[in-house]
Amino acid sequence: MMDESGRMGRRRSHHKFSEERELELRLGPPGEEKEEEEDCWSHHHNENKRERNSHESDQSPLSLGYFSAQRIYNFQPKASSFLQNMSMVGKESKDAISSQPCRSEVMEFHNGAVCAEKKALSSPSSANTAASNNSSQKRSAAGPVVGWPPIRSFRKNNASGSTSNSKPPLGSHHHNQHKHHHHHLNLNVEDKVANTTNKEHVNNISGSPNKGMFVKINMDGIPIGRKVDINAYDSYDKLSSVVDHLFRDLLSVQKQKQEEEEKTMILDGSGEYTLIYEDNDGDKMLVGDVPWHMFASTVKRLRVLKKSDLAALSLGGKQGHINH
Amino acid sequence: MTHSGSSLPDLPNSTSTSGPMSEIRSPPPDRVLEIVLENVLHFLTCRRDRNAASLVCRSWYRAEALTRSDLFIGNCYAVSPHRATSRFRRVKSLTVKGKPRFADFDLLPLNWGANFSPWGSALADSYPWLEKLHLKRMSLTDDDLDLIARSFPSFKELVLVCCEGFGIAGIASIAANCRLLRVLDLVESVVEVADEDEEVMDWISCFPEGETHLESLMFECVDCPVNFEALEGLVARSPFLKKLRLNRFVSIPQLYRLMHRAPQLTHIGTGSFCASDDVAVGDQEPDYASAFAACKSLVCLSGFRDILPDYLPAIYPACANLTSLNLSYADVNADQLKPVILQCHKLQTLWVLDSICDEGLQAVAATCKDLRELRVFPVNTREEVEGPVSEVGLEVISQGCRKLQSILFFCQRMTNAAVIAMSKNCPDLVVFRLCIIGRYRPDPETQEPMDDGFGAIVMNCKKLTRLAVSGLLTDQAFRYIGMYGKLVRTLSVAFAGDSDQGLKYVLEGCPNLQKLEIRDSPFGDAALRSGLHHFYNMRFLWMSSCKLTRQACQEIARTLPHLALEVIDSQEDKADDHIEILYMYRSLDRPRNDAPKCVTILQ
Numbered sequence: 001m002m003d004e005s006g007r008m009g010r011r012r013s014h015h016k017f018s019e020e021r022e023l024e025l026r027l028g029p030p031g032e033e034k035e036e037e038e039d040c041w042s043h044h045h046n047e048n049k050r051e052r053n054s055h056e057s058d059q060s061p062l063s064l065g066y067f068s069a070q071r072i073y074n075f076q077p078k079a080s081s082f083l084q085n086m087s088m089v090g091k092e093s094k095d096a097i098s099s100q101p102c103r104s105e106v107m108e109f110h111n112g113a114v115c116a117e118k119k120a121l122s123s124p125s126s127a128n129t130a131a132s133n134n135s136s137q138k139r140s141a142a143g144p145v146v147g148w149p150p151i152r153s154f155r156k157n158n159a160s161g162s163t164s165n166s167k168p169p170l171g172s173h174h175h176n177q178h179k180h181h182h183h184h185l186n187l188n189v190e191d192k193v194a195n196t197t198n199k200e201h202v203n204n205i206s207g208s209p210n211k212g213m214f215v216k217i218n219m220d221g222i223p224i225g226r227k228v229d230i231n232a233y234d235s236y237d238k239l240s241s242v243v244d245h246l247f248r249d250l251l252s253v254q255k256q257k258q259e260e261e262e263k264t265m266i267l268d269g270s271g272e273y274t275l276i277y278e279d280n281d282g283d284k285m286l287v288g289d290v291p292w293h294m295f296a297s298t299v300k301r302l303r304v305l306k307k308s309d310l311a312a313l314s315l316g317g318k319q320g321h322i323n324h
Numbered sequence: 325m326t327h328s329g330s331s332l333p334d335l336p337n338s339t340s341t342s343g344p345m346s347e348i349r350s351p352p353p354d355r356v357l358e359i360v361l362e363n364v365l366h367f368l369t370c371r372r373d374r375n376a377a378s379l380v381c382r383s384w385y386r387a388e389a390l391t392r393s394d395l396f397i398g399n400c401y402a403v404s405p406h407r408a409t410s411r412f413r414r415v416k417s418l419t420v421k422g423k424p425r426f427a428d429f430d431l432l433p434l435n436w437g438a439n440f441s442p443w444g445s446a447l448a449d450s451y452p453w454l455e456k457l458h459l460k461r462m463s464l465t466d467d468d469l470d471l472i473a474r475s476f477p478s479f480k481e482l483v484l485v486c487c488e489g490f491g492i493a494g495i496a497s498i499a500a501n502c503r504l505l506r507v508l509d510l511v512e513s514v515v516e517v518a519d520e521d522e523e524v525m526d527w528i529s530c531f532p533e534g535e536t537h538l539e540s541l542m543f544e545c546v547d548c549p550v551n552f553e554a555l556e557g558l559v560a561r562s563p564f565l566k567k568l569r570l571n572r573f574v575s576i577p578q579l580y581r582l583m584h585r586a587p588q589l590t591h592i593g594t595g596s597f598c599a600s601d602d603v604a605v606g607d608q609e610p611d612y613a614s615a616f617a618a619c620k621s622l623v624c625l626s627g628f629r630d631i632l633p634d635y636l637p638a639i640y641p642a643c644a645n646l647t648s649l650n651l652s653y654a655d656v657n658a659d660q661l662k663p664v665i666l667q668c669h670k671l672q673t674l675w676v677l678d679s680i681c682d683e684g685l686q687a688v689a690a691t692c693k694d695l696r697e698l699r700v701f702p703v704n705t706r707e708e709v710e711g712p713v714s715e716v717g718l719e720v721i722s723q724g725c726r727k728l729q730s731i732l733f734f735c736q737r738m739t740n741a742a743v744i745a746m747s748k749n750c751p752d753l754v755v756f757r758l759c760i761i762g763r764y765r766p767d768p769e770t771q772e773p774m775d776d777g778f779g780a781i782v783m784n785c786k787k788l789t790r791l792a793v794s795g796l797l798t799d800q801a802f803r804y805i806g807m808y809g810k811l812v813r814t815l816s817v818a819f820a821g822d823s824d825q826g827l828k829y830v831l832e833g834c835p836n837l838q839k840l841e842i843r844d845s846p847f848g849d850a851a852l853r854s855g856l857h858h859f860y861n862m863r864f865l866w867m868s869s870c871k872l873t874r875q876a877c878q879e880i881a882r883t884l885p886h887l888a889l890e891v892i893d894s895q896e897d898k899a900d901d902h903i904e905i906l907y908m909y910r911s912l913d914r915p916r917n918d919a920p921k922c923v924t925i926l927q
Binding site for chain 2: 150226247
């Protein structure tokens with residue numbers, strides 16, 4: 001049974017989070033990143049070209065060439081976009097940076113299909129070269145992007161919550177075509193490398209993995225809460241980085257007192273805060289104890305609170321066990 | 325010669341010198357002119373006209389300031405409350421807007437600002453006669469609402485759009501204390517409601533007994549159950565009620581009862597539009613269509629929050645008269661939409677979900693010849709390759725709805741050809757917002773960027789004032805916008821452009837640009853500098869995840885002292901000088917002192 005908790009060390013070996021893998025390769029000064037990308041592309045370019053069908057050449061080549069890519073190793077959540085996720089991942093794999101040797105292993109082990117998706121993005125088609133004539137123009141289209149598309153969360157929640165009359169969930173559609181699609185549905189990435197029971201389970205969650213599932217998230221002492229779409233993420237890391245982002249200004253106020261410059265992720269155990277959730281039985285649990293999809297199917301609301309306040313609550317499940 | 329205080333315009337012969345009735349004298353000659361002017365200026369309602377009048381000379385400035393009763397503050401930080409209340413002494417209606425629009429998408433820190441409190445106290449001091457308050461993207465607490473409720477005995481209208489920070493207690497205070505209340509519209513606001521296990525305050529019961537003055541009650545966004553009996557009683561004793569928008573906790577049988585109580589309603593938000601939980605299958609249900617037949621003045625329908633599509637035919641009796649229909653929370657397919665839409669010949673505004681597919685749009689195009697505004701929202705917001713609506717739907721709409729003025733269209737694929745077609749078929753377009761959800765997506769037919777499509781829009785739609793672009797775009801798109809978008813006031817850009825030149829085209833070419841919001845685009849310092857000549861004419865500029873450096877922002881702050889440059893960053897002591905977010909706006913007053921730690925205001 002695959003361990004899908006937020007445990008960093010063990011997750012490294014599961015290759016479920018291929019995007020994170022990609023990012024490990026890119027940690028380092030900007031110049032280095034580009035070189036690596038080009039190597040990857042040339043390595044995979046030919047096989048990918050065969051696989052892609054002509055309808056999907058609508059993504060620009062993959063790149064982290066934006067200036068903000070340089071900051072991946074700063075491990076700070078950003079206001080923007082997809083790179084926030086990448087940055088947080090970069091942060092957590094701080095330990096992994098030094099383990100250069102695993103890079104090539106990753107490329108081999110990781111059967112390349114997801115790499116293929118990404119690399120499919122990178123194959124310059126004639127259209128894209130018109131748009132971008134240097135590698136710094138290439139953009140990544142991986143992972144959910146904060147604030148994109150520009151729709152307010154309450155609208156997403158309501159639209160997704162209704163009984164579905166629309167087309168059959170695209171998830172099933174994608175299962176057949178994921179090799180060809182350079183989509184970013186991480187759920188499907190996960191499925192591909194996981195076993196079949198996992199795949200079925202994903203489809204069973206709230207009927208459709210593509211529907212949003214918004215749960216309320218509050219932080220102690222702050223009257224204004226937010227909503228997060230649990231179905232948009234496939235890992236505790238991603239959820240945690242989003243939570244960090246949502247409350248970053250409030251967390252950063254607390255941070256003034258600390259020595260380190262880095263913002264710590266809520267779930268990595270070293271910060272002052274932690275994340276708990278309430279499940280459909282009303283029990284309060286520590287986030288990260290159960291496999292992700294189990295969490296995703298039972299979570300009803302989330303709460304950010306100080307570790308010091310944990311003791312005051314009576315938690316269900318594993319008590320006080322924080323992921324490392 | 326200055327005259328003291330405020331003269332009452334409707335009593336031109338009363339001057340500051342009070343004497344016995346037998347000694348009424350004519351006012352001095354220059355004062356006569358001013359009094360005449362004040363009387364005339366009363367008829368000037370458009371704020372742009374008033375702004376122009378106030379610049380003629382000092383006496384016109386004063387006269388205008390005394391007679392402006394509707395005050396519009398487009399950016400709460402552009403002027404201090406004190407400055408506003410000092411100049412305009414007799415304001416009865418105030419509109420204040422706070423956060424920039426990108427705050428709706430979580431791009432702004434939670435506690436960034438736009439707090440209503442300072443405005444609240446200033447208003448309570450200066451405008452005890454205040455009647456209307458309209459706030460957008462402001463942060464206000466229950467205490468603020470309580471202050472409003474208690475400070476203005478003539479208070480009639482409260483409209484809160486996209487606001488947050490308050491809860492049921494604040495709303496209850498308004499209900500209880502504003503005896504002359506006509507309008508209570510809570511729209512798309514985040515209302516803090518109690519947790520499920522806590523008791524929900526019954527704010528509906530806080531309205532006083534007896535006949536009310538209510539004309540409009542909108543509480544769709546108040547996401548907690550209401551006391552239906554109290555609500556029904558309230559509706560029954562509100563003979564002037566025309567607009568009623570219910571939240572999703574009101575079921576269709578409850579809606580039925582309310583509609584029969586208030587057949588004079590013109591605007592209805594239907595609530596959940598499904599049966600309540602305790603209705604078993606096979607129960608005798610009322611004839612819901614009769615309620616819609618009874619409301620003969622119904623022109624606007626919205627809601628349908630948890631719709632059971634089986635109930636949709638109930639609205640048939642109202643379709644022929646509908647001018648506005650909002651199905652954007654209703655996941656209905658083309659076959660379910662068609663019987664409804666084919667009767668809506670008078671429809672001017674339509675909001676839908678893309679679940680209706682291109683086929684549904686075809687039906688809209690075939691029937692709604694008078695359509696002015698269309699919004700198509702996505703059910704699925706992931707960046708997929710396939711989606712239910714596409715260039716086919718857009719083109720069909722452009723052919724059928726020639727009077728279209730405003731469109732917001734989310735899709736997964738779009739071609740230049742379809743956009744060009746719309747630019748030619750719909751010359752009246754004022755607002756064109758196209759969101760291709762997959763970022764950097766080129767035209768799937770030609771693999772070209774979407775430059776030509778948007779270029780055609782700015783070229784052919786000569787009335788265009790608002791534009792939002794998406795898809796794969798090069799600097800060429802911005803060149804078109806700079807060349808042809810001469811009336812554009814609001815521009816939204818995301819994941820677009822190649823270089824500084826793109827932004828330069830826009831800043832140099834669009835003289836009417838007032839609101840510019842950009843995210844994740846490669847525009848840097850040189851581009852920013854090219855707008856120096858224009859920034860004082862703008863309400864704001866937002867740039868996030870672009871290529872700006874703090875140094876460049878600092879330079880601009882020094883060059884233009886009346887610009888506030890807010891640099892918002894979650895990082896401290898970074899290796900390089902690049903910033904995450906720049907929010908820049910003109911401001912007459914000192915920089916605000918209520919900013920959170922992550923915001924630095926450059927001077």
